[in-house]
Amino acid sequence: MPKPRALVLRAPGTNCDEETAFAWRLAGAEAETWHIGRVLGSPDGLDSFQILTLPGGFSYGDDLGSGKILASRLGTVLGDPLRRFLDRGGLVLGICNGFQVLVKAGLLPGAAGLGHATLTFNDSGHFESRWSRLIPTPGLSPFLLDDEPIELPVAHGEGKFVLAEDDALARLESAGQVVLRYADESGRVASTYPANPNGSPGAVAGLCDPTGRVFGLMPHPERHVDPLHHPRWTRRGLDREGDGLRIFRNAVRALGA
Amino acid sequence: MLWHLQIDPAPGQLDLAGRRIAADAAELGLPGPWTVGASRGFLIEGPLDRPSVTRAAEAVLVDPVVETYSMRGVDEFQAVASSSTVVHVLPKPGVTDPEAESALALLRDLGLAVENVRTIRTYRVEGPEASLPRLIGRVLANDAVEQAVVGPLPFDRLGQGTSYRFARVEVPILGKSDAELLDISRKGQLHFSLAEFRAVERYFEELGREPTDCELETLAQTWSEHCSHKTLRGRIEFDGRAIDNLLKQTIFGATQRMGLDWLVSVFADNAGVVRFDEDYDVCFKVETHNHPSAIDPYGGANTGLGGVIRDPMGTGLGAKPICNTDVFCVAPPDTPADSLPAGVLHPRRILKGIVAGVRDYGNRMGIPTVNGALVGHPAYLANPLVFCGTVGLIPRGMSTKSVEPGDRIVAIGGRTGRDGIHGATFSSVELTSESESISGGAVQIGNAITEKMVLDVVLQARDRGLFRSITDCGAGGFSSAVGEMGAELGAEVDLDRAPLKYEGLSYTEIWISEAQERMVLAVPPEKWAELRALCESEGVEATDLGRFVDTGRLTLKYHGEVVGDLSMHFLHDGRPAVIRKATFTPVEPKPLELPNQADYTKDLLDILGTWDVCSKEWIVRQYDHEVQARTVVKPLVGVLDDGPGDASVVLPVAGSMRGLAISCGINPRHGLIDPYAMAGCVIDEAVRNCVAVGADPDRIAILDNFCWGNTERPETLGSLVRAAEGCRDVALAYGTPFISGKDSLYNEYTHEGKSLAIPPTLLISAMGQIPDVRKCVTMDLKEAGNLLLLVGETRDELGGSHWAMVRGLEGGDVPRVDPETAPRIFRALYSAISRGLVRSCHDLSEGGLAVALAEMALAGGLGLEAGFGLDHSSSHPASLLFSESPTRFVLEVRPDAVAELRSLFEGLPIGEVGTVTDTPRLVVRHSETTLIDAPLSALKEAWQAPLRW
Known part of the structure; x- marks a missing residue:
């Protein structure tokens, strides 16, 4: 079985592309990083990949709202190739700014009748880095296969997931699309700061679309692919693998590699 | 037609900005209470009708889930009714406004005929009217870069700047009296000493002509304290002993005497370089951005970090920045607001501003900020210190550079505007209560994304061998960058080719502008096309400004007309040596009266709550300290990730276990008593922080940053001499080499004849190597x-x-x-x-x-x-x-x-x-x-x- 090919898409202001490509390689994929100009110049280039990744950063400075400009550029040029990519079973992973792009572009939540969604300013009013505990909900998305809690860092100023329609969150939850939630130390879904770092209703940390194949999350799995990445490794030792690596591995496995 | 699009939080959403303003006002002790509603928005100019502006709003400018909007055409500006006072705040014309630039580009992509965009913030304020001007001046707007408008917007279009009409300007200096020369120097913000100006006069007398404005500016910038470090490299008469070039005799000298084989390039380039492993070197530089941060804390710190990131980028053939540091010295943030001298910002506002400035630049660049310190002392009231540092990784063999005759002078990155004119000379003088008004132009505004794009290009171009030398445009702009790169050869520059942010810049302004995010490259002519294509593919502007020539002259032209022609030899070696007097009187030893008490619990609690010791979590968490996934010992450690780590550790090379520990030492309180002893102790502190996490003490390199008061006063210079001697002695004893450094003198503030100087402040930054980080x-x-x-x-x-x-x-x-x-x-x-x-x-x-x-x-x-x-x-x-x-x-x-x-x-x-x-x-x-x-x-x-x- 050939290794799946992962495209890491880089735009002006993207700054997590190198470690994201590294994580894909560690998980057994082949990773290539392309500048947005190359993708927009040859939209069919997407056809040779099985995975599309939108990494973290501040695409276009997050001017006009996080992820907004990249979402707009992708929407105008990549609409058809992206639909083709998804139709043939491709996986899309958006991390942090990439998640913001997927939401602003309407690819997430991606279900009809939910109205608009956005990722907006943290309740704290500023950018914040901290480690968070997360509870995955397996079932729908190939990126998450069990409900074992995982620990990943968040680093964002605009991570509060908000839906325009009042009952939209309940509908998303019942459709199984809310696949990653912030949790407290004891593993309960966290509604309060700092366990819920941004004030997201429903403690939403990550979402998938109705197919499960488009997955976006605010925390950074590529920053926990080695036990040394964990903030407390000098206390707990180095024998556990980084939690974030599982997300990349699951995707590679789902593609049959 | 000018439109104002006002964007507000939707019903049910928090007005975070309004709350923050009201809280800031209360914290600063402004009589209140204040209720503030905050809106963001855009001024949009162009032949646009209401449906087009609606489209712009809904397609890109507004987030409909959490925001609502309203719009007004210019003829409706007066008709705004509000029960509260309305205050609009917008960037002054010519000030960098990145969000507006993005909006303009995107709206044009949508096919809208937009000509110009500016961001605007609108506040509806309720509170005591008498204090409104203070609310505006201290909280809502920064007069150095923003204008505030109370009531309806008074303009019907956005200023475009006026076009420039060329005229070669000569400044008559030949035969002038001392008083006249000093007057010319002061009015032109040249800050020449009389001896320097006389040397300039003699040079032009021999040429038989008057200098142009541009030539004087070039000399003033090159000879400024900021760029030439003339005090510490000059002659010092220290209590009867003559010291030629203090830096060479102490800091550099100590490093040279150690003769260590792992040093690659020290005190030679924009950052000091040492060997890391078989394949890579690492470099480190720490800079200050004190004067700009006193006037505009956000912008000053923002560009301070932006500037020091360009140092590794401009070291050798370009290093990749892998982590940042920041150290701040401010007056205690609980200083009473009514005790501030005129023109001085409150330390709480300064600290919030500088933290936000570092945060927004470092996070956007994607460089983890991993180490820092905070010092609170009343003497930093008018002169806060902002130190920013960057560590870079560079493949071995790429740590040297050269320039050949015929190489093209290529500028890449941001456009040139009026920002930061006279920054180099401004940093070399004392602040006064009028500094804010006369030096507002010295404040630069950063755009981190532009710099990130430049970085992306530089590393690719380096690996493809597309240039022979690179340096950054820092203080002095093109003047400094081209002047230094061409020092051994000569250069011909066509100033009219420089891309400008707006019309109206004179040739001199183009030459000395300190607009941010620009690098200058020496490009072999045969590589220029490939470099240009690479830049184009990444959306980075690249411009051929001229060429390096084997003439020994710096020749500046504007549309073919020569506006400057100086000998490189005179420019770099013509400055008369500075001779300063220094004296040092040790503080009279005095015993400390020890109390007779049993319990010290309260003493401990009090110390834990001091600004220097207290938790810095509020600062650290605003920085992305883990981007690049290389931070393996975080700045905050412990069972709840909130303990104060001694040093952070990063892994420079993915897949390798060899690490770098980054730490610092600073203690002005000791400096006030004994600068010699202080120097030893802060070196020790920086080294022991590195060793405490596991660094090899025989592989620690350090940097010095001296921030002192006005060293034209002999006792101020004397304490600096003692500190430098302390550095030399302890560095030698420890075998710990200095690899780079920087000084910032004149950190004094004069108001109504009274002077306030900072305490002698020496920051030592350390970079220690760890063979295997799993031992940390x-x-x-x-x-x-x-x-x-x-x-x-x-x-x-x-x-x-x-x-x-x-x-x-x-x-x-x-x-x-x-x-x-x-x-x-x-x-x-x-x-x-x-x-x-x-x-x-x-x-x-x-x-x-x-x-x-x-x-x-x-x-x-x-x-x-x-x-x-x-x-x-x-x-x-x-x-x-x-x-x-x-x-x-x-x-x-x-x-x-x-x-x-x-x-x-x-x-x-x-x-x-x-x-x-x-x-x-x-x-x-x-x-x-x-x-x-x-x-x-x-x-x-x-x-x-x-x-x-």
Whole structure:
């Protein structure tokens, strides 16, 4: 079985592309990083990949709202190739700014009748880095296969997931699309700061679309692919693998590699 | 047609900006209460009708889930009715406005005929009218870069700037009197001394012509203190002894005498370079951006970090930045608002602004900010210090550069505007209460994304061999960058080719502008097309400005007409040497009166709550300290990720276990008493922080940053001479080389004839190498039952200590390093950590042993019991607890490892000082007396409360 090919898409202001490509390689994929100009110049280039990744950063400075400009550029040029990519079973992973792009572009939540969604300013009013505990909900998305809690860092100023329609969150939850939630130390879904770092209703940390194949999350799995990445490794030792690596591995496995 | 699109939080959404403003006003002590509603928005100009603006709003400018909007055409501006006072704040014309630039580009992509966009913030304010001007001046707007409008918007279009009409300007200086020359220098903000201006006059007299404005500016910038460091490289008459080139005799000299084979390029390039492993070198530079940050804290710190990031980018053939540092010195943020002198911003506002400035640049660049420090001292009131540093990684063999005749002079990155004119000369003078108004132009505005794009291009171009040399445009802009690169050859520059942000810049403004995010490259002509294509593919502007030539002259042209023509030799070597007098009178030794008391718990709590010691979590968490996924010892450590780590550790090369520890040392309180001793102690602090996490003491490189007052005063310069000598002696004793440095003099403020100078401030930044990061240790206590050992000798050194400060005591001996013993302690500790004998390790600094124990306990969530036996009975408890003697550590060691550990410290001062417990209390006893007894919760609260903002 050939290794799946992962495209890491880089735009002006993207700054997590190198470690994201590294994580894909560690998980057994082949990773290539392309500048947005190359993708927009040859939209069919997407056809040779099985995975599309939108990494973290501040695409276009997050001017006009996080992820907004990249979402707009992708929407105008990549609409058809992206639909083709998804139709043939491709996986899309958006991390942090990439998640913001997927939401602003309407690819997430991606279900009809939910109205608009956005990722907006943290309740704290500023950018914040901290480690968070997360509870995955397996079932729908190939990126998450069990409900074992995982620990990943968040680093964002605009991570509060908000839906325009009042009952939209309940509908998303019942459709199984809310696949990653912030949790407290004891593993309960966290509604309060700092366990819920941004004030997201429903403690939403990550979402998938109705197919499960488009997955976006605010925390950074590529920053926990080695036990040394964990903030407390000098206390707990180095024998556990980084939690974030599982997300990349699951995707590679789902593609049959 | 001009439109105002106003964007508000939708019903039910928080008005975070409005709340923040009201809170800031209350914090600054403005009479209130204030109710503030905040809107963001855009002014949009172009032949647009209402449906087009609606489309712009809904398609890109507004987030419909959380925001609502309203729009007004220019003819409706007057008709806005509001029960509250409406204040609009917008960038002054010509000030960089990145969000507006993005909006303009995207709206044009949508096919809208937009001509110009500017961002605007609108506030609806309710509160005491008499204080409104202060609210505007202190909270809502920064007059240096923004304009505030009360009531309806008074304009009908956005200023475009006026076009420039060329006229070659000569400045008559030949035959002028001393007074006339000084007047020309002052009015032109050239800041020449009389001797310098006379040298310039003689040069032009020989040429038989008057200088152009551009030539004078070039000389003023090149000869400025900021760019030439003329004081420390000049001649100093120090109490009857002559010192030629203080830096060479102390800092550089010490490094040279060490003759270390792992140094690659020191004091030669934009950053100092050392060998890292078989394949890579690493470089490090720390800069200050003090004067701009005093006037515009956000912009000053923002561009301070942006500027120092360009140093590694412009080192050798370009290094990749892998982490940043930041150190701030401010007046205590609880300084009463009504005690501020004219023109001085409140320290709380300064601190919030500089933290936000560093945050927004570093995070956007995607460089982890991993180390820092905060110093609070009243003398920084008018002169806050902002130090920013960047470490870079560069493949071996790429640490040198050259320029060949015929190479093209290529500028890449941001466009040139009027920002930062006279920054170099401005940093070289004292601030006054009028500085804000006369030097507003010296404030630069950053756009981190432009710099990130430049970085992306530079690293690719480097690896493809597309240029021979690179440097950044810092202070002095093109003048400094091209002048330095072409110093050995010559250069011809066509100033009219430089891409401009807006019309109206004169040739001189183009030449000396300090617009940000620009790099200058020497490009072999045959590579220019490939470089241009690469830049185009990444959306980075690249411009051929001229060429390097073998003429020994710097020739500047504007549309073919020569506007400047100077000999490189005169430019770089023609400045008359500065001769300054220096004197030093040691502070009269005075004993410190030790109190007779039993309990020191309150003393400890007070020290934990000082600005220097308290938790910096509020700052650290605003920085992305883990981007690039290489930070393996974080700045915050411990069971709840909130303990104060001694140094952060990064992995420069993915897949390799070789690490770099980054740390610093700073202590102006010791500097006020004895600058020589202080220099040794801050070197020791930087080194011991690195060693405390596991760095090899024989692979630590350090940087100096001297920030002093006006060194034209002999006693100010004398204290600097003593500090430099302290640096030399301790660096030599430790075998720890300086690899780069920077000085910032003239940190004084004059108001109504009274002068306020900063204390002598020396920041030492350290970069230590760790062969295998899996051996690293952190400072949080790990397991109950382990033993605590104190390494190093505790002496009665409470002079300038934090304990003396919180107790209001004066006198006492300042700490001094023991140059014989200290390096042996460092090596023994390195050996112990490498063998895995140490569970946790914390260095002792401000607040001494008591603070170190408290921090270890609260970081680990474990208690401890400590005590001093009979062998310490002769020492006073205050010294045992709070002395700040250097080269000391507390180690947590498993009982079964103590014997082996002790054997490594044979002949060195080490002793058991306590045990780790699972009772959450800190208890310290001296013989039978309980000196400290406090629950961890009380310690933690005292430590976290001050900066819980």
